[in-house]
Amino acid sequence: MILTVTLNTALDLTYKVAALVPHTSHRVTDVTERPGGKGLNVARVLAALGHETVVTGFAGGPTGDVLRGLLAPLPVRDALVPVAGDTRRTVAVVDAATGDTTQLNEPGPAVTPTEWSAFLATYDSLLTDARAVALCGSLPPGVRVGAYAELIRRTRAAGVPVVLDTSGEPLRRGIAARPDLVKPNADELARLTGAREPLRAARDARRRGAHAVAASLGADGLLVVTPDGTWRAAPPAPVRGNPTGAGDSAVAGLLSGLVEGLPWPDRLRRAVALSTATVLAPAAGEYDPRTYQELLDRITVTELATAA
Amino acid sequence: MILTVTLNTALDLTYKVAALVPHTSHRVTDVTERPGGKGLNVARVLAALGHETVVTGFAGGPTGDVLRGLLAPLPVRDALVPVAGDTRRTVAVVDAATGDTTQLNEPGPAVTPTEWSAFLATYDSLLTDARAVALCGSLPPGVRVGAYAELIRRTRAAGVPVVLDTSGEPLRRGIAARPDLVKPNADELARLTGAREPLRAARDARRRGAHAVAASLGADGLLVVTPDGTWRAAPPAPVRGNPTGAGDSAVAGLLSGLVEGLPWPDRLRRAVALSTATVLAPAAGEYDPRTYQELLDRITVTELATAA
Numbered sequence: 001m002i003l004t005v006t007l008n009t010a011l012d013l014t015y016k017v018a019a020l021v022p023h024t025s026h027r028v029t030d031v032t033e034r035p036g037g038k039g040l041n042v043a044r045v046l047a048a049l050g051h052e053t054v055v056t057g058f059a060g061g062p063t064g065d066v067l068r069g070l071l072a073p074l075p076v077r078d079a080l081v082p083v084a085g086d087t088r089r090t091v092a093v094v095d096a097a098t099g100d101t102t103q104l105n106e107p108g109p110a111v112t113p114t115e116w117s118a119f120l121a122t123y124d125s126l127l128t129d130a131r132a133v134a135l136c137g138s139l140p141p142g143v144r145v146g147a148y149a150e151l152i153r154r155t156r157a158a159g160v161p162v163v164l165d166t167s168g169e170p171l172r173r174g175i176a177a178r179p180d181l182v183k184p185n186a187d188e189l190a191r192l193t194g195a196r197e198p199l200r201a202a203r204d205a206r207r208r209g210a211h212a213v214a215a216s217l218g219a220d221g222l223l224v225v226t227p228d229g230t231w232r233a234a235p236p237a238p239v240r241g242n243p244t245g246a247g248d249s250a251v252a253g254l255l256s257g258l259v260e261g262l263p264w265p266d267r268l269r270r271a272v273a274l275s276t277a278t279v280l281a282p283a284a285g286e287y288d289p290r291t292y293q294e295l296l297d298r299i300t301v302t303e304l305a306t307a308a
Numbered sequence: 309m310i311l312t313v314t315l316n317t318a319l320d321l322t323y324k325v326a327a328l329v330p331h332t333s334h335r336v337t338d339v340t341e342r343p344g345g346k347g348l349n350v351a352r353v354l355a356a357l358g359h360e361t362v363v364t365g366f367a368g369g370p371t372g373d374v375l376r377g378l379l380a381p382l383p384v385r386d387a388l389v390p391v392a393g394d395t396r397r398t399v400a401v402v403d404a405a406t407g408d409t410t411q412l413n414e415p416g417p418a419v420t421p422t423e424w425s426a427f428l429a430t431y432d433s434l435l436t437d438a439r440a441v442a443l444c445g446s447l448p449p450g451v452r453v454g455a456y457a458e459l460i461r462r463t464r465a466a467g468v469p470v471v472l473d474t475s476g477e478p479l480r481r482g483i484a485a486r487p488d489l490v491k492p493n494a495d496e497l498a499r500l501t502g503a504r505e506p507l508r509a510a511r512d513a514r515r516r517g518a519h520a521v522a523a524s525l526g527a528d529g530l531l532v533v534t535p536d537g538t539w540r541a542a543p544p545a546p547v548r549g550n551p552t553g554a555g556d557s558a559v560a561g562l563l564s565g566l567v568e569g570l571p572w573p574d575r576l577r578r579a580v581a582l583s584t585a586t587v588l589a590p591a592a593g594e595y596d597p598r599t600y601q602e603l604l605d606r607i608t609v610t611e612l613a614t615a616a
Contacts (some may be wrong), residue, residue, distance in 0.1 A: 031415070
């Protein structure tokens with residue numbers, strides 16, 4: 001199976017309003033609830049691609065119960081570890097006329113050292129069956145900033161490939177622990193390395209420890225720098241839509257390609273087709289399998305240079 | 309006991325953010341949860357004034373469970389009726405620097421005819437012990453716009469005094485059923501009657517059926533038009549603070565004064581002192597009993613005219 005880790009899971013609420021006007025009162029005309037957090041999104045796409053998938057991380061309190069209830073009918077196995085605190089909510093306020101979104105993210109429950117130890121025990125036991133791991137998203141309060149670095153060391157010790165998708169200091173520390181792949185966006189990569197130019201920044205990130213770097217370039221696709229070569233993959237044309245979850249779909253594409261032993265250009269094709277299909281889908285974070293299949297043959301992959 | 313009705317109860321969430329900027333992403337630095345809906349706020353203040361208080365209305369789903377859990381330790385009796393739908397949330401987004409608030413209100417669960425019948429049975433049985441009733445707030449989806457009018461007729465038939473605090477069409481229909489008191493704010497009163505001048509609008513509302521009308525004038529206090537006279541009550545000076553719940557505190561003041569048989573000027577004094585203390589309290593919807601006591605002697609009550 002493939003294991004995805006979401007330490008700061010979330011109940012994602014989407015509120016439709018006529019238009020958000022600060023310091024006034026709004027009637028929410030439509031409410032949707034969805035189990036969220038980047039690793040959960042990655043897991044959903046992996047399952048849709050036909051991979052046996054397990055999700056772990058933390059869930060607790062009444063919001064955690066709702067999250068697990070929404071997860072239950074999905075084709076992913078719930079191996080979330082209980083916490084005493086309440087799982088966070090995120091609220092996406094969508095203006096009905098324009099589709100513009102205003103995001104409000106709760107911080108998440110404080111995780112105690114005992115809860116972290118319980119998680120590590122679960123993680124180690126899940127690793128014995130894992131063909132690959134994705135570590136995704138922000139850290140909840142109480143979890144040390146070096147947490148991903150610790151998980152990467154354990155994963156590598158178990159001989160399991162590991163992908164890291166986070167930002168800021170957890171990304172910096174995680175990279176130093178030598179993950180197989182990191183997937184920052186261009187901004188995160190620039191913040192990490194100080195280099196604004198994605199190719200230069202991605203090469204720098206490899207020097208810092210990442211075995212391979214996939215930089216997401218938004219509507220322009222993906223750039224990967226690997227020991228085997230450097231490629232850029234782009235959709236047939238820039239698309240308009242809701243980018244929520246597009247990065248998570250890309251991670252699922254790269255991770256499934258890794259597990260299936262696909263060559264890098266095919267992994268990239270899959271990742272960009274999945275993320276483009278996600279942007280095009282009307283529901284945030286979903287994708288239409290037919291659109292994905294149609295896009296697959298229309299992704300341009302260009303080799304840029306020999307191994308960095 | 310005093311009975312308060314909140315057909316559309318809510319879990320009130322308060323999110324603190326640095327500053328709300330539409331179409332960007334925000335870290336919520338502080339989250340508080342509180343059982344909400346106007347009737348629940350009224351009940352809390354009645355209980356603080358020493359009155360035995362019962363709350364009814366609807367609660368359901370996971371959010372309803374959280375609401376009832378937060379209600380359990382409070383000195384009010386929970387006689388909420390279960391619904392299959394999920395109780396709504398409201399989100400107050402507070403800018404940390406200015407204290408300005410942006411409000412997002414979910415619509416609430418759809419109430420079925422069977423659930424409404426179950427509520428009526430509960431309501432009728434609670435009426436046998438009630439010394440007074442407050443009907444408060446908006447109607448959830450599925451409840452007919454004449455619902456308050458129906459409850460007012462039942463309450464009057466049982467010989468129990470009834471106060472109505474709502475707006476729009478439910479207020480218009482409710483007034484026609486001849487409640488003992490309505491407490492619209494000046495805007496609601498203007499929308500109802502077409503008259504912008506509060507005294508004229510309040511007299512008009514009496515002609516439409518309300519036995520007495522208490523118009524809240526915001527920082528300027530209250531105006532009441534009753535069969536016994538017309539009074540205006542004002543705080544010693546306009547105060548700055550959070551007006552959330554101030555109207556509910558005023559209802560609690562008027563209702564407790566009615567049950568205790570206080571003369572109108574004393575009821576007004578209490579209502580304005582309570583609502584002013586609520587505005588001054590740092591936590592939304594709370595009030596400091598000492599501030600309330602200090603304010604009581606400093607409220608100016610003026611008789612404006614003989615009975616309208």
